[in-house]
Amino acid sequence: MPTTRRRGLTEQAATAAIDQACRALRLPTIRAQFPDIAETAGRDQMSYRGFLAELRMAECDDRVRRRSERRIKAAAFPREKSLRGFDFDENLNVDPAVIHTLATCEWVKKGLPLCLIGDSGTGKSHLLIALGTEAAMAGFRVKYTWPPSWSTNSSRPPTTSCSPRRSPVTAASTFSTSTNSDTWSSTAAAPNSSSRC
Incomplete structure (x- = not known):
């Protein structure tokens, strides 16, 4: 099934779409930290790749931390x-x-x-x-x-x-x-x- 690109979303609609997508994909850290990272990316004139890397690294780091906490609890x-x-x-x-x-x-x-x-x-x-x-x-x-x-x-x-x-x-x-x-x-x-x- 082909996907349709949504061009020209308002800031509010884009934020809602990101929130919904993060829930569906189970990306709680990106969902929580997106506004701050997006603001920093805009202020620092970060490239799209740099911005995406920051989001992914935040999610990965948080997953590593949560995994460690689960292993410690399971011990x-x-x-x-x-x-x-x-x-x-x-x-x-x-x-x-x-x-x-x-x-x-x-x-x-x-x-x-x-x-x-x-x-x-x-x-x-x-x-x-x-x-x-x-x-x-x-x-x-x-x-x-x-x-x-x-x-x-x-x-x-x-x-x-x-x-x-x-x-x-x-x-x-x-x-x-x-x-x-x-x-x-x-x-x-x-x-x-x-x-x-």
């Missing part, structure tokens, strides 16, 4: 923790360089395990949640589990299968922490290498 962490919130000065036995290297998630990509061991109150749970959050933000699917959810026949954390949609798992890593009273694990799977905006 089911009991509380929010970040590496920025960890006090390395109070935990002198924790090497900041090692933790920041772990935050790159190279070990997850290689399928290597991570186990944090230490006394209560040394920041293991904080670091594990923070590293899990970093992994989720890097595109890995992460799952937080407590010991009661583990198999009663197993004395160690399970290796669960977490795979991205439409893609085989290319690497999976389990990281866990343990004290006498507190043990949990988290499993991360490699992100989909062909992710779309």
Whole structure:
């Protein structure tokens, strides 16, 4: 079915058509940010391609952010923790360089395990949640589990299968922490290498 071009739309009609098209195409960020980006494009005398690129990049960036938020929520962490919130000065036995290297998630990509061991109150749970959050933000699917959810026949954390949609798992890593009273694990799977905006 051929499409008809609408020439000579008024500004109000064009804005309504953009709003309607963004709803139909499920482009919430473009719909919300279009007026501001259009105003900036006019003021900066941006080319049509530049204007379109700004709109598309805004949509893609927002989708990446929302995907990260969904992965963090799906991980089911009991509380929010970040590496920025960890006090390395109070935990002198924790090497900041090692933790920041772990935050790159190279070990997850290689399928290597991570186990944090230490006394209560040394920041293991904080670091594990923070590293899990970093992994989720890097595109890995992460799952937080407590010991009661583990198999009663197993004395160690399970290796669960977490795979991205439409893609085989290319690497999976389990990281866990343990004290006498507190043990949990988290499993991360490699992100989909062909992710779309």
